[in-house]
Amino acid sequence: MKDVKDIYVFAIESSCDETSCSIVKNGKEEIATVVLSQIDIHKDFGGVVPEIASRHHVKNITIVIEECLTKANMTMEEMDAIAVTYGPGLIGSLLVGVEAAKTLAYLYQKPLIPVHHISGHIYANNLKEELKFPLIALVVSGGHTELIYMKDHYCFEKIGGTLDDAVGECYDKVARIIDVPYPGGPTIDKWAQLGEDTYHLPLPLNDDSYNFSFSGLKSAVINLVHNEKQRNQPIRKKDLATSFQNTVVKIISKKTMKALKDYQVKNLIIAGGVAANHGIRETLTTLCEQENITCSIPDIKYCTDNAAMIAASGYYAYCLGRVGDLDLNPKSSIILK
Ligand code: KG4
Numbered sequence: 001m002k003d004v005k006d007i008y009v010f011a012i013e014s015s016c017d018e019t020s021c022s023i024v025k026n027g028k029e030e031i032a033t034v035v036l037s038q039i040d041i042h043k044d045f046g047g048v049v050p051e052i053a054s055r056h057h058v059k060n061i062t063i064v065i066e067e068c069l070t071k072a073n074m075t076m077e078e079m080d081a082i083a084v085t086y087g088p089g090l091i092g093s094l095l096v097g098v099e100a101a102k103t104l105a106y107l108y109q110k111p112l113i114p115v116h117h118i119s120g121h122i123y124a125n126n127l128k129e130e131l132k133f134p135l136i137a138l139v140v141s142g143g144h145t146e147l148i149y150m151k152d153h154y155c156f157e158k159i160g161g162t163l164d165d166a167v168g169e170c171y172d173k174v175a176r177i178i179d180v181p182y183p184g185g186p187t188i189d190k191w192a193q194l195g196e197d198t199y200h201l202p203l204p205l206n207d208d209s210y211n212f213s214f215s216g217l218k219s220a221v222i223n224l225v226h227n228e229k230q231r232n233q234p235i236r237k238k239d240l241a242t243s244f245q246n247t248v249v250k251i252i253s254k255k256t257m258k259a260l261k262d263y264q265v266k267n268l269i270i271a272g273g274v275a276a277n278h279g280i281r282e283t284l285t286t287l288c289e290q291e292n293i294t295c296s297i298p299d300i301k302y303c304t305d306n307a308a309m310i311a312a313s314g315y316y317a318y319c320l321g322r323v324g325d326l327d328l329n330p331k332s333s334i335i336l337k
């Protein structure tokens with residue numbers, strides 16, 4: 001990696017329902033970030049509607065770009081590179097960010113840095129403390145549940161992942177079953193801390209692999225709620241939230257600790273929207289302490305989608321010469337490499 005000093009990366013993230021821009025210095029110092037969330041718009045539909053999301057990105061993107069520069073009191077000329085999430089995500093949403101980034105790169109003659117969304121979530125940790133290698137990254141979000149082994153910057157080896165639903169998706173679906181508005185993950189998490197673990201739920205894919213499966217757990221919750229209704233029994237929502245969260249935390253922490261042990265790794269980082277979850281944060285922090293493993297979790301504001309994490313990842317991609325062309329196209333699904 002070449003020796004660089006004070007590199008400013010301007011980044012754009014628009015892969016789902018957040019339009020975000022950020023300026024980060026040297027991959028670790030956040031100068032300014034703007035996040036415009038569409039959550040309130042999609043709430044009425046019980047989830048993100050792709051067509052509506054992309055239309056709002058179109059409406060918001062220039063406002064967010066300008067607001068970010070104003071907040072930083074900087075100009076585009078001062079940037080060293082333009083990073084952008086090019087996938088995975090909703091294709092129409094990604095397209096807006098990618099087109100904006102390409103336009104800026106062309107107009108201001110800056111290198112364009114394509115960034116994988118998951119790599120962004122991982123590098124969100126770099127905004128708190130520099131990543132230490134080798135590490136295992138547990139990526140838990142609305143679209144992903146993955147265990148990734150990294151022996152250095154940008155060396156990603158996926159060692160396991162979900163075979164069906166992502167953990168955040170499962171949280172949101174379970175929330176919907178008990179009438180909690182989208183996105184229900186944070187509410188279930190809050191209730192989980194207030195209830196008691198009284199409902200029995202099966203531990204999903206409780207095997208020796210590093211893979212996960214959450215659709216069975218979701219079905220178990222649906223069946224449980226259905227059966228209680230048939231018996232005219234009220235659902236104790238807080239207890240159900242606790243039982244559900246304990247089941248999720250148990251399987252995630254079991255497989256994560258196994259990966260750390262098998263790969264003889266002493267650094268764990270947790271990333272993605274579900275890294276905001278209290279159960280996951282507290283359990284893995286405690287288990288890591290017991291095993292002398294450093295556990296790093298981003299501040300809550302960097303857990304959910306934001307462009308600061310894309311800028312942080314983009315900085316390392318830039319230093320490694322991973323520059324994209326102006327014919328870059330977004331991709332709804334891409335392998336992290
Ligand atoms: O990373 P993210 O912002 O978007 C994706 O890339 O998917 O993650 C959003 C997901 C949603 O499913 C949301 O319900 C979940 O993260 N989430 C949580 C919590 N905060 C956000 N799930 C459980 N507990 C939380 N505290």
Ligand code: ZN
Binds near residue numbers: 117141142273
């Ligand atoms: Zn995300």
